[in-house]
Amino acid sequence: NAGVTQTPKFQVLKTGQSMTLQCAQDMNHEYMSWYRQDPGMGLRLIHYSVGAGITDQGEVPNGYNVSRSTTEDFPLRLLSAAPSQTSVYFCASRPAWAGGQEKLFFGSGTQLSVL
């Protein structure tokens, strides 16, 4: 059981480039989300999805797009990378109902640097 798989683990971009961070889960979880982690700050929610075809914005959505065409995949797109998007990105998932055992399942993260 692979859990939540994120690729790539590291990426360097130049300002203005675009790229897609991939996230896939094999646990049939309804809920998926993207967070960014910056030094001295907690994780901040970028976008989330409660099921295929349904997405919504989180706390810091500007500069990012998402789509959810399948239950398994939830890619994050950077349209025109900026240095302010240098961060560690985490994808996470959880089932809609966990019977009181709620927890997030995290991917291993992507370290993104924008020069």
Add this chain to the structure above:
Amino acid sequence: AQTVTQSQPEMSVQEAETVTLSCTYDTSESNYYLFWYKQPPSRQMILVIRQEAYKQQNATENRFSVNFQKAAKSFSLKISDSQLGDTAMYFCAFMKMDSNYQLIWGAGTKLIIKP
């Protein structure tokens, strides 16, 4: 809006000692979850312990326990018999019980266990 505050940016203790990490939160909700997550240098996010606000009994997981004071909005983590492998960032997080996804995170506490 909910906020989570971790007032200790960094702590260090000797191996085998007991250490307590502080977390306070602000919410007008009555039903919610609180979490402590551990992030070792590997960057992986690992759930340490979870507390449901409607439960008066403090959660425990082996050497990890919490002191949950609902009226004071305090949620501290106690690590007993600390081990070198406990060295990590520790994050406190809040989630409304009827939330689609929204975890609100503290800024984290860097814990160093010295041999």
